[in-house]
Amino acid sequence: MIDMPSTARAGRAPVITRERAAVALMFLMNGFLVGAWAPKIPEFASRLSLSEGTLGLMILIFGLGSITMMPVAGMQIARFGSTWVTRITAVLALPTLLLLTVVESVWTAAIAIFLFGGLIGAMDVAMNANAVATEKHMRRSIMSSCHAFWSLGGLLGAATGGVLIATIGPFGHAVLVTVAAALMVAIGWSMLLADKPHAEEAKQKVRLPMTPLPWLIGLVALFSMVPEGAVLDWGALYLRNELNASVQLSGFAYAAFSLTMATMRFAGDIVRDRLGAVKTLRICTVTAMIGLLIAGFAPSATFVIIGFAIAGIGISNMVPIAFSAAGNLPGMAQGIGLSVVTTMGYSGILVAPSAIGFIAEHVGLATIFAALPVLHIVVLLLSNLARHADGAAGGSH
Structure with a gap:
């Protein structure tokens, strides 16, 4: 009888797999977009002549977008699985930073920031669900390192933002960030763990849970x-x-x-x-x-x-x-x-x-x-x- 490695005996996958790398890339991309937004805020406020109070309202709209779209994403994951919801929300989130860079009125800015917050939040739920599915598939914990990649993405986005805005301008910065984020999505796209629900799971009621x-x-x-x-x-x-x-x-x-x-x-x-x-x-x-x-x-x-x-x-x-x-x-x-x-x-x-x-x-x-x-x-x-x-x-x- 062939003696198998301990990881195989335990039914565990190797520490690094394609699926783990893909979901980590999605966390990195999401954090990168959020981090890149932070240094844009002063220019965003001055372009639209926002007072501190109005800027505070805009940031609140970002939060409301997230809180509105997160449960919607959860319901779509129950129907279609986390893989496709992660991919679609990632693609939809890509142009939002560009949108925030070109809006010229308070009302269009409010819509843009609601979409930005909403799609970042929806993607957040989806990629966390995919990380859970990947944990189950690998039979080992990966969630903490996924969140570490999110933190790393935020750090990269925030650290490079100020320099890039000063060098190539707000629009150039937004284009560069969008291209870099699109590359991350493209690399991770086909490697994400496919977790489409079984037919009986897809029929589950998707209303908010009544259990505590x-x-x-x-x-x-x-x-x-x-x-x-x-x-x-x-x-x-x-x-x-x-x-x-x-x-x-x-x-x-x-x-x-x-x-x-x-x-x-x-x-x-x-x-x-x-x-x-x-x-x-x-x-x-x-x-x-x-x-x-x-x-x-x-x-x-x-x-x-x-x-x-x-x-x-x-x-x-x-x-x-x-x-x-x-x-x-x-x-x-x-x-x-x-x-x-x-x-x-x-x-x-x-x-x-x-x-x-x-x-x-x-x-x-x-x-x-x-x-x-x-x-x-x-x-x-x-x-x-x-x-x-x-x-x-x-x-x-």
Whole structure:
């Protein structure tokens, strides 16, 4: 009898496969488009003569587009599978950055930014569903590294945007970004794992679920992502206004957080395969709580940056685990569970920062960051639900 390699004995695929590379490319492309948009915002605002308030409304419309289209994507995934929904939303998302570069009126800009947010959000649900399907196919965790590629794409888009806009202008930048994103889609197109549902799955009811399970996992995603939104939108301001840090030093607030988060996402799948999703989620949550407490009670800017870096280590793998769990719920089309959890999770980044701003006016940002770990206590209480994520890496299929 031939002795088979341990991976084959366990029924697992190699660490890197065509399907894994393809879905990682989709995450990279989606993050790249979002990252490339950030440096365009000042030019977008000046071209349309937007006040800060009107720009805030535009950014809210982006969020509303995402939240509107995510459940729609979930329903289409239940009917057609994640592969085609990922491909179609990716192709439809490609020209949106160009559209935002050429609009000349507030109303056309509002439509363009709604489409941009909506298609980015819809693609987000679809590519997460495809990552879950790929996890099941490979019988190993890949979700954390997929989210790491999203972070990497965002970093590339944001880091190159300012230089390109200054060198070749806003339109040249948009064309270059669109071509680069189109190349990523073209390379990944045929390699994506095909997961068209079986006939009986396609007939499943695609209304929003009435069972509490996806909504509870959505709460885990929401309370994991609120602190991420808080650091992104308020971290630099906290350092500058309350700890008198320089502009340069304040910039390290989100940089430290995002660097540790991206790094740990690349390591997260190995940790999760070794320890299981529940234990990994608990360790990550406690780590995030420690980091946020250090940031909230910090006597100096240096301690805040250290706190944010520790929080990034913790938060890194909380959301990928929640998404994996949502895509593996028993008796539920994966697109439906995922659309609930992604919509709830991303609303934490899109809606919470404005509420934080309102509360911070009365109590200060230090108090906000010190209080955020209370949300993570809820994540700890619900952490046993992460066991569903292990269905991807080695449960029964």
